[in-house]
Structure formats: C-alpha cells, structure tokens
Amino acid sequence: MNIAIVGSGLVGQAWAIVFARGGHRVKMWDGDPSAVGQAARLIEKQVSDLRAAGLIEDAAGLISRISGCASLEEVMSGADYVQESLPERLEMKKEIFARMDALAPPTTILASSTSSIPASAFTEDLAGRARCLIAHPVNPPYLVPVVEICGAPWTDAKVIQQTWDVMEGVGQKPVKIHRELKGFVLNRLQGALLREAFRLVEQGYVDAEGLDVTVREGLGLRWSFMGPFETIDLNAPEGLADYARRFNDMYQTIATEQTSTEPWSEAVIEKLEAQRRSILPKEKLLERRLWRDRRLMALAAHKKSAE
Structure with a gap:
C-alpha cells in the first residue's frame, strides 16, 4: 500500500514509522521545504532506538520504505491512504483537505490526525467528503497504539472499515467513535x-x-x-x-x-x-x-x- 504523510512534525514522523514498520511504502511532504529532511534524521534516531529496544529487527529496511517529496502533488500521486498531521487550526485543515481532495485518486482515503476538530468542520463542502475521516493517534503512535477512528455524518461506512483494517494491519489498536464529538474520547x-x-x-x-x-x-x-x-x-x-x-x-x-x-x-x-x-x-x-x-x-x- 502507498501511504502519504502530509505534515512531517512529531506526529507525522511517528506515523511514517508506524506505516513503514507495517511494510508499506511511505512518502512524506511538508509545507516547510526543510522540514522533511529534518524529519528523516529524527526518524533514523527513533528507529535506531526501536532497534535497540528489540521492537524491530530490520531498521534499514524500515528506513528504506520512507521517502520525502518536494510537493503536495508528488506526495498525493498514487496514494492509497493519506494521513494529514498539520497544526491544529481549522482554516488550515479546510485548505489542505480541499487541495488533497482535488489531487487524490478517487479511491484514496483522506484521514486527519486532529486531536479535537470533528471531520465535519472541514470536509462538508468537498466533492469527496465521503472518503474523509479522523484517525486520531496518541503521540508517539509507534509506541502508543490506540487510534480513534471517527467519521463525519457523510463518511462512507466502507471507508471507516478500510481505515480500521489499515490500522489493525500495521499493529495499531483502533477504536470506533460512533458519533462526532469535540476532543473524541x-x-x-x-x-x-x-x-x-x-x-x-x-x-x-x-x-x-x-x-x-x-x-x-x-x-x-x-x-x-x-x-x-x-x-x-x-x-x-x-x-x-x-x-x-x-x-x-x-x-x-x-x-x-x-x-x-x-x-x-x-x-x-x-x-x-x-x-x-x-x-x-x-x-x-x-x-x-x-x-x-x-x-x-x-x-x-x-x-x-x-x-
């Protein structure tokens, strides 16, 4: 599976490790051109610590599955699943989801790591709103596995199930939030x-x-x-x-x-x-x-x- 990480801060870095550890190909992008390179160096350190703790075996293989991208268009190209992890600002979420919805293939799942904003607040006007939802982690998700999965009223049930399957497949512990609420559970x-x-x-x-x-x-x-x-x-x-x-x-x-x-x-x-x-x-x-x-x-x- 091709995974796109939008936002390469602490949460984005941790998600990259989760998905690469699960065997997926991961591409990362950030609005700050220097951030992806910095993230790559921090990921190498975190993966080294995981190897030392006996939690992974093939550190080099994990790192090799993560690559950086210079543009949003590049990171979205061919993505099966997108995990957005930008700052907790509503207008920023609206803007990035509009851009991602316009760029992503029709079957791509668009998930946000937001810790408090319901998906309905930034996806209502999107043509592809049915494939948008929340997948809220605990930082760092490569060590704390719970993920809260919460759709908007219009999120397709199949998308919620597919996201659940993706999370289980990479060793996370998904929890379904049945109705939207601020801050989730x-x-x-x-x-x-x-x-x-x-x-x-x-x-x-x-x-x-x-x-x-x-x-x-x-x-x-x-x-x-x-x-x-x-x-x-x-x-x-x-x-x-x-x-x-x-x-x-x-x-x-x-x-x-x-x-x-x-x-x-x-x-x-x-x-x-x-x-x-x-x-x-x-x-x-x-x-x-x-x-x-x-x-x-x-x-x-x-x-x-x-x-």
Whole structure:
C-alpha cells in the first residue's frame, strides 16, 4: 500500500514509522521545504532506538520504505491512504483537505490526525467528503497504539472499515467513535482527569508531584493493561454492577464538587509550572521526553512478550 504523510512534525514522523514498520511504502511532504529532511534524521534516531529496544529487527529496511517529496502533488500521486498531521487550526485543515481532495485518486482515503476538530468542520463542502475521516493517534503512535477512528455524518461506512483494517494491519489498536464529538474520547477522558487534578492542587489538597505519584504509582499501573470498566469489574466480588451499587453514592457525592467549568486559572498554572520546574528544569525537558519514549519502548516490549 502507498501511504502519504502530509505534515512531517512529531506526529507525522511517528506515523511514517508506524506505516513503514507495517511494510508499506511511505512518502512524506511538508509545507516547510526543510522540514522533511529534518524529519528523516529524527526518524533514523527513533528507529535506531526501536532497534535497540528489540521492537524491530530490520531498521534499514524500515528506513528504506520512507521517502520525502518536494510537493503536495508528488506526495498525493498514487496514494492509497493519506494521513494529514498539520497544526491544529481549522482554516488550515479546510485548505489542505480541499487541495488533497482535488489531487487524490478517487479511491484514496483522506484521514486527519486532529486531536479535537470533528471531520465535519472541514470536509462538508468537498466533492469527496465521503472518503474523509479522523484517525486520531496518541503521540508517539509507534509506541502508543490506540487510534480513534471517527467519521463525519457523510463518511462512507466502507471507508471507516478500510481505515480500521489499515490500522489493525500495521499493529495499531483502533477504536470506533460512533458519533462526532469535540476532543473524541481519549482527550475528553484526559481532560476530565486534568480538570480534577488542577482543582485539587488549586484548593491545596495536594501538590504536583503528589498528584503525579497517585496516578503513576496507583491508577496508572492498572491502566497500563486494563481500562476503567475492567478495573471496577475486578474490584468487587460480583463484578461491575456490584461495584457500581457499592460505590455509586460515594461517586455521586464527589461529582457534586466537580461541576465547575471555569478555565484553569493563571494562578494555578503558574503554581504548577513552578513545582514542575523545581523537579525538572526547562532545559532538561527534551532529555526527559527521550527518557519517556525509552520507558514506553520497554513497556511495549514487555506487553509484546506477554501476548
């Protein structure tokens, strides 16, 4: 299969690795002429790390399947599937999808990596709108495999199924979002947790590190291999319904304190920023991101060995 990556930033680079690792030919393009070359160098480093972690064997073969293009016309030529990963700006999405729709062969699937914008917001006026949808990853998708697949009201069901098949074929874990909603499912769940986390710090119940320890050494350990519904299903003698009936009143009481929709205040943002910078100076952020990716590689290797 011929894959086109439109946008060669961090997400585009990661998608290139996913598809090339899955055996597909990948072409990349970016509006910045120098970005594709920079992306190629970063991809080589990421692939080298994957090889060192034992997650791939033929690093050279993977790299050889990725190439850069000088124009949008070139990257779209002969593409079977397109993954757009440009910045999160609606007008930019509208413009690039209009151009891609005009250039792509009629059977080409046009997918966006957007993390919050529904496909209907930028595909409604396109002649080929039925082949447009969202395939929202978690960064980096070559280490975190879930992909949220969400069509617009007019997306062809066959396109959704084909995208699901493409994702399964390259080792991702697709999830179908049945109706459009802003932020899809993953970011809404993350947003709910973040809102409560900010509130607990703002009101003085815990500091940034204490909150992170609670998730990292508590909830996160179970969530690395099971979701919240399976978690509660196993946390009561008779399963999920038993848990819900035991703890419904407690959660209802807590929920009455979680009804605020106020934005995060500058005061709490500054408070958390100061706490995080005391733990991790800004100049060490990149080093820590690379550490995170190595830990994710180790976790991926562990989960692969347990399959």
